[in-house]
Amino acid sequence: MTALVAPDHGPVGAGRFVSRPGPAGLPRLLPAAGENLVDLASHLERHGPLPLLGAAKRDTHPLIGAIERAGLTGRGGSGFPTARKFAAVARQRGATTVVVNAVEAEPVSAKDKALCTLSPHLVIDGASTAAEAVHAQRIVLVAHASVLPTLIEAVAVRRVSAIDPVPVEVVAAADHFVAGEERALVNWIDNGRSIPTAGPSRPYERGVGGRPTLVNNAETLAHVGLIARYGDAWFRSLGTTSEPGTILVTARGAVRRPGVYEASIGTALTEVIRAAGGSSGTPIAFLVGGYFGTWISQHVDGVAMSRESLAPLGANMGAGLVLVLPDACCGLVETARLARYLAGQSAGQCGPCVFGLRAISDALVSLARREAGPQVIVNLRRWLGEVEGRGACAHPDGVVRLVRSALDVFEGELERHLAGRCGASHPEQSVLALPAMRTV
Amino acid sequence: MVRSKEASGSNLNPDRPGPASTAGSGGRRIVLRVDPIACDGRGICAELFPEMVSLDDWGFPIIDGSPIPPRLVGAAKRAAAACPTLAFHLDAG
Numbered sequence: 001m002t003a004l005v006a007p008d009h010g011p012v013g014a015g016r017f018v019s020r021p022g023p024a025g026l027p028r029l030l031p032a033a034g035e036n037l038v039d040l041a042s043h044l045e046r047h048g049p050l051p052l053l054g055a056a057k058r059d060t061h062p063l064i065g066a067i068e069r070a071g072l073t074g075r076g077g078s079g080f081p082t083a084r085k086f087a088a089v090a091r092q093r094g095a096t097t098v099v100v101n102a103v104e105a106e107p108v109s110a111k112d113k114a115l116c117t118l119s120p121h122l123v124i125d126g127a128s129t130a131a132e133a134v135h136a137q138r139i140v141l142v143a144h145a146s147v148l149p150t151l152i153e154a155v156a157v158r159r160v161s162a163i164d165p166v167p168v169e170v171v172a173a174a175d176h177f178v179a180g181e182e183r184a185l186v187n188w189i190d191n192g193r194s195i196p197t198a199g200p201s202r203p204y205e206r207g208v209g210g211r212p213t214l215v216n217n218a219e220t221l222a223h224v225g226l227i228a229r230y231g232d233a234w235f236r237s238l239g240t241t242s243e244p245g246t247i248l249v250t251a252r253g254a255v256r257r258p259g260v261y262e263a264s265i266g267t268a269l270t271e272v273i274r275a276a277g278g279s280s281g282t283p284i285a286f287l288v289g290g291y292f293g294t295w296i297s298q299h300v301d302g303v304a305m306s307r308e309s310l311a312p313l314g315a316n317m318g319a320g321l322v323l324v325l326p327d328a329c330c331g332l333v334e335t336a337r338l339a340r341y342l343a344g345q346s347a348g349q350c351g352p353c354v355f356g357l358r359a360i361s362d363a364l365v366s367l368a369r370r371e372a373g374p375q376v377i378v379n380l381r382r383w384l385g386e387v388e389g390r391g392a393c394a395h396p397d398g399v400v401r402l403v404r405s406a407l408d409v410f411e412g413e414l415e416r417h418l419a420g421r422c423g424a425s426h427p428e429q430s431v432l433a434l435p436a437m438r439t440v
Numbered sequence: 441m442v443r444s445k446e447a448s449g450s451n452l453n454p455d456r457p458g459p460a461s462t463a464g465s466g467g468r469r470i471v472l473r474v475d476p477i478a479c480d481g482r483g484i485c486a487e488l489f490p491e492m493v494s495l496d497d498w499g500f501p502i503i504d505g506s507p508i509p510p511r512l513v514g515a516a517k518r519a520a521a522a523c524p525t526l527a528f529h530l531d532a533g
Contacts, residue, residue, distance in 0.1 A: 198477040200473075350477055352500050386496050391476055
């Protein structure tokens, strides 16, 4: 059964977009219990054939209208409206490229790895339908090393069945934090240099090979693969009116069943933690979004996984991390560890990032060790203001957001540390899963 | 040392085409932009154009996005021309 019906198989108007009825409820992206979606036949049985309409001229492809009506936003951390990104690339003349960002360089985040491992075909479906919508001649899938075998196998099986309209290349991502930044991705594909570039043009104008390039997160494209089949009304049947759909959440830290969960946007944070087996220990705070995320205090009743609910707390859904900090741990010490890791992960290109993040993390480490006086806090706050917005990419900005939220949420702990005390029973313990972590 | 660069900088009036050369007379908005990758923190921009450039604790320029007042455009151009790493730019805002 064809998912989308395009009578003349050419550029068609959005009004002729016909979708098949979609499955109700959750999960959408991930397999149900006992289901194997790595197998192409099972995947096609579950979701139906890849709905291709044929390439459209410029930005007239009906999929873009469907994505816009669906209200899909980027799931890689930006939350940018996906249709606007598609349209910006589709509007450009000539051949374009689709880049699937499955780098997920945050050591603690697992949702794109889980998606690519459990549902690789849906990600590639999304990339192929996107390629039609933005008249791309090439798809490059850049993925974390741990998911490469699954993706390579999936691409090979699909090639045999001639499923994808344009060639799909699979590229191993570089192994460091900023490898997933979109201009670093383009630079990696073109030049083998996994570092961001500067300059006024964005990948939608000049990307891979100097051509307009659509860079989307793997989960975002998997949602596109579903919208292409089931339509925008189906997509909006879960989530909230202003933020439709589902989101993959990595639940970590002091939870009994850490892992990746799919939730409707607007699901209460307490519900997410309950799904992950509940807290193991008394939570004192939550890190939401990712390492570039925001600490929020333990008073989360009424807080939901949605932009609307998190914005008043200065937080956003980011890449979908929810990390529970138990009361045995110290929020300041954990933040110092994170800041030092992130300072070390600077691409080393921009002075304010290289020197500023090092100074910020040194200040936090001295604070964590209860060696800091009030002047350290004065300097720290000034550096946070000065470093923000002065890198070629948003790496320093992410650290600034994280540290600012820590100074806010752990204000009481800050006072204790300045007085030489610490409120945590085991500040040496960490729930961050940082690679090569040293003692703070 | 840096002062002598300023003197030579004023002779290096940029004749490159672009927003900077047209915007000064035409009244269009011109803003400063630092390419943070190219910038080495030599600090010459802050020496030549202290009105709108300050330095952070490590010697890298801090600018804001406000338009350059017409009377300062000449000084801004001299600072851009004197930047040894070509990191200091004047853009149409």
